[in-house]
Amino acid sequence: MSAPEIDRMMQLLARLPGLGPRSARRAALHLMKRRDALLRPLAEALGEAAEKVATCSVCGNLDAQDPCAICRDPKREATSLCVVEDVGDLWALERTGAFAGKYHVLGGTLSAMDGVTPEDLGLDRLADRVRRDGITEVIIALNATVEGQTTAHFIADQLTGSGARITRLAHGVPVGGDLDYLDDGTLTAALRARRDV
Amino acid sequence: MEWTDDGIVLATRPYGEGKAVVSLLTQNGGRHSGLIHGRSRLGGAVEPGTLVRATWRARLSEQLGTFALEALAPSPAVLLLDDALRLGLIASLCAVTDAALPEREPHKPLFDATQAMLAVLDAPPEVWAPAYVRWEVGLLGELGFGLDLDRCAATGVNDGLAYVSPRTGRAVSASAGEPYRERMLVLPPFLIGQGLGSLAEVLDGLTLTGHFLERVVFHALHKPVPAARERLITRLAAAFTPAA
Numbered sequence: 001m002s003a004p005e006i007d008r009m010m011q012l013l014a015r016l017p018g019l020g021p022r023s024a025r026r027a028a029l030h031l032m033k034r035r036d037a038l039l040r041p042l043a044e045a046l047g048e049a050a051e052k053v054a055t056c057s058v059c060g061n062l063d064a065q066d067p068c069a070i071c072r073d074p075k076r077e078a079t080s081l082c083v084v085e086d087v088g089d090l091w092a093l094e095r096t097g098a099f100a101g102k103y104h105v106l107g108g109t110l111s112a113m114d115g116v117t118p119e120d121l122g123l124d125r126l127a128d129r130v131r132r133d134g135i136t137e138v139i140i141a142l143n144a145t146v147e148g149q150t151t152a153h154f155i156a157d158q159l160t161g162s163g164a165r166i167t168r169l170a171h172g173v174p175v176g177g178d179l180d181y182l183d184d185g186t187l188t189a190a191l192r193a194r195r196d197v
Numbered sequence: 198m199e200w201t202d203d204g205i206v207l208a209t210r211p212y213g214e215g216k217a218v219v220s221l222l223t224q225n226g227g228r229h230s231g232l233i234h235g236r237s238r239l240g241g242a243v244e245p246g247t248l249v250r251a252t253w254r255a256r257l258s259e260q261l262g263t264f265a266l267e268a269l270a271p272s273p274a275v276l277l278l279d280d281a282l283r284l285g286l287i288a289s290l291c292a293v294t295d296a297a298l299p300e301r302e303p304h305k306p307l308f309d310a311t312q313a314m315l316a317v318l319d320a321p322p323e324v325w326a327p328a329y330v331r332w333e334v335g336l337l338g339e340l341g342f343g344l345d346l347d348r349c350a351a352t353g354v355n356d357g358l359a360y361v362s363p364r365t366g367r368a369v370s371a372s373a374g375e376p377y378r379e380r381m382l383v384l385p386p387f388l389i390g391q392g393l394g395s396l397a398e399v400l401d402g403l404t405l406t407g408h409f410l411e412r413v414v415f416h417a418l419h420k421p422v423p424a425a426r427e428r429l430i431t432r433l434a435a436a437f438t439p440a441a
Contacts, residue, residue, distance in 0.1 A: 114210075115424075146287060156281075185274075189275055
């Protein structure tokens with residue numbers, strides 16, 4: 001029905017997260033209608049990103065330079081390290097502006113189902129980094145799931161003896177959360193982790 | 198097609214943006230998978246070990262189908278996120294079940310045993326660790342590889358049983374097994390109703406069940422024993438070792 005070039009574009013767009021065939025068709029049509037304002041700049045931006053952006057060899061972040069801007073920033077606390085599952089989590093923490101230390105991106109969590117092992121996550125590399133860089137606190141910011149927390153405990157074991165304080169993010173009531181709508185497990189975890197006012 | 202059954206969540210694999218494929222050990226239908234919508238909305242209800250009421254719907258029975266899940270109790274995993282040892286138990290229990298069981302084959306005794314296993318999580322490890330070994334023995338039995346621990350395979354006596362043949366899975370008495378002790382697997386006394394099971398016996402038991410899980414179950418499936426089981430054993434050994 002349409003030109004093979006457009007079909008190919010729609011097929012590729014449909015493979016993006018959150019887009020299905022129907023939304024990919026709409027996106028493709030929109031791009032074609034706004035060729036100069038959107039399609040060409042997008043194609044250039046994609047080409048440039050493909051050319052320049054790479055994984056930081058120190059922390060696993062994505063940046064156009066290696067080491068990345070966070071690893072090179074002298075204003076950041078060099079002794080605090082936050083361990084996250086993927087770059088999306090790093091970006092989420094950066095958006096908060098609440099953490100001024102450095103990061104370590106694992107690229108996944110230990111998973112029995114997917115056969116992800118400590119070697120796949122390069123946990124030896126993390127332990128080496130903690131010891132080599134004189135890290136005094138490691139914040140494990142992994143998902144509050146069985147796989148996430150199994151990985152957190154494994155990392156804590158690996159770092160025993162490193163001298164660094166090992167902490168993790170709190171579990172409980174989200175800000176703006178309505179107690180009535182929370183699931184029983186989260187509410188029980190929050191109750192157990194209560195603290196003095 | 199539609200049915201409703203109670204089930205224990207074994208694994209959840211994210212699928213697309215807000216969906217996931219959930220594997221359940223159902224009470225009457227065995228291991229069964231299905232798609233769920235709104236993964237994040239379900240929260241802890243799709244974490245391994247959670248007891249849920251599941252309604253499965255599909256146009257044809259052979260399709261993956263969709264699940265509507267309702268947690269019947271707070272997820273034990275969510276309550277034990279800080280407890281590495283018990284979390285390791287849940288991870289191993291669910292991973293081994295998910296990897297070993299064929300899909301859609303009823304295993305009600307295993308469902309009952311798994312539910313009972315999750316119910317003793319509040320007890321000290323001295324209670325649930327031997328129970329976990331018994332659960333693995335039960336799993337082997339459910340899969341058709343039951344160990345014969347009633348009498349000695351060589352002499353027929355039922356006293357002084359101390360070993361298990363690594364080839365047949367049958368018990369062997371101390372006297373009959375002595376010449377082959379290097380090759381025999383140790384039979385922990387608590388598996389034949391003697392004592393409660395010390396750590397050493399639990400580790401012997403896990404070696405015993407691990408041998409048969411690997412040799413007769415996972416070898417045939419062309420996959421390794423889930424790493425979560427090995428991590429549980431390491432953690433159990435460390436937890437019971439007095440600090441220097």
